[in-house]
Amino acid sequence: xxxxxxxxxxxxxxxxxxxxxxxxxxxxxxxxxxxxxxxxxxxxxxxxxxxxxxxxxxxxxxxxxxxxxxxxxxxxxxxxxxxxxxxxxxxxxxxxxxxxxxxxxxxxxxxxxxxxxxxxxxxxxxxxxxxxxxxxxxxxxxxxxxxxxxxxxxxxxxxxxxxxxxxxxxxxxxxxxxxxxxxxxxxxxxxxxxxxxxxxxxxxxxxxxxxxxxxxxxxxxxxxxxxxxx
Numbered sequence: 001x002x003x004x005x006x007x008x009x010x011x012x013x014x015x016x017x018x019x020x021x022x023x024x025x026x027x028x029x030x031x032x033x034x035x036x037x038x039x040x041x042x043x044x045x046x047x048x049x050x051x052x053x054x055x056x057x058x059x060x061x062x063x064x065x066x067x068x069x070x071x072x073x074x075x076x077x078x079x080x081x082x083x084x085x086x087x088x089x090x091x092x093x094x095x096x097x098x099x100x101x102x103x104x105x106x107x108x109x110x111x112x113x114x115x116x117x118x119x120x121x122x123x124x125x126x127x128x129x130x131x132x133x134x135x136x137x138x139x140x141x142x143x144x145x146x147x148x149x150x151x152x153x154x155x156x157x158x159x160x161x162x163x164x165x166x167x168x169x170x171x172x173x174x175x176x177x178x179x180x181x182x183x184x185x186x187x188x189x190x191x192x193x194x195x196x197x198x199x200x201x202x203x204x205x206x207x208x209x210x211x212x213x214x215x216x217x218x219x220x221x222x223x224x225x226x227x228x229x230x
Contacts, residue, residue, distance in 0.1 A: 015043050016053040021133070023062050023073055024171040034063065034071040062168055074168060078219055081169055085215040088162050092211060093204030095147045095155045100200045103149020108196060114142040115192040122185040136171065142188065146195055146207070169218055182213065 019039070022028045039050045054071045057063040064072050099107065121135040143163065150156050187210050194203035 011045065012049050012052045012056075015045050015049055016056050018043055019053055019057060020060075020062060023057070024136075024168065026172060028073050030073055030172070031075040032073045033069060034073065036070075061165060076169075076172065076218075078223065081215060081218060084162065084166055084169075085211060088159075088166065088211050089208050091155065091162065092147065092159050093207045095150045095152070095159045096195075096207050097200050097204045098152065098155065099147050099149030100195055100198055100203050102151045103195075107145075107149035110145040110148055111142075111192055111195045114138070114145040115188060118142045118188055119185065122188070136167075139170075140167070142192075146191060170214060172218065182217075187213075 019028070019034075028034070034054060036047050036050055039045070039054075040047060043050065045053075054063055058065055058071070062074055064074055066072050118135075118138040118141070121131075121138045125131050125135055140163070144160065147156055147159055187206070190206050191203065191210065194206055
């Protein structure tokens with residue numbers, strides 16, 4: 001019996017997720033050209049499906065369209081990272097401060113639950129600091145929970161958009177910062193503690209430092225020409 005092929009939309013979503021994962025893991029490296037023959041062979045798909053997946057990735061700013069070159073993996077850019085960080089360190093601490101002041105007990109519960117899961121993922125990563133997709137998912141859930149208590153929907157949406165844009169940089173910062181002495185678990189614990197203590201002064205300051213530290217690590221790596229490895 002011949003099984004029906006998967007709908008094109010489903011196939012596109014699968015290829016999109018696989019390419020996205022390979023970009024985050026740096027198996028596809030910054031600035032690498034994405035040639036359709038190679039993509040079709042690697043992901044066992046058609047040119048049409050591959051192109052649709054790349055269009056979605058371009059919308060996520062994970063892929064760029066270069067004149068006369070076609071699609072390439074987004075490049076590490078100090079200028080773009082600096083501009084993105086400047087916006088984040090202004091808006092995320094502000095949103096966190098409002099969350100601390102306005103969040104209810106459900107917000108507190110969300111912070112506790114997501115931090116607990118992130119702490120478990122940190123333990124699983126151990127001294128090797130090798131973080132899998134479950135760590136990154138828990139990390140995003142925790143940071144989203146910190147800001148969820150803010151009563152301004154627009155502030156929450158804007159900060160989430162900026163965090164999504166920075167996600168690729170955060171993935172690439174991990175191998176660059178592997179030798180940096182940084183207590184990331186401690187930083188997350190301090191953020192959760194400040195939230196639960198309703199410390200509207202300390203919490204935003206800690207978040208500012210947290211964001212800036214990741215940017216510093218990655219900027220140093222780019223400046224020194226460090227290769228991002230899987």
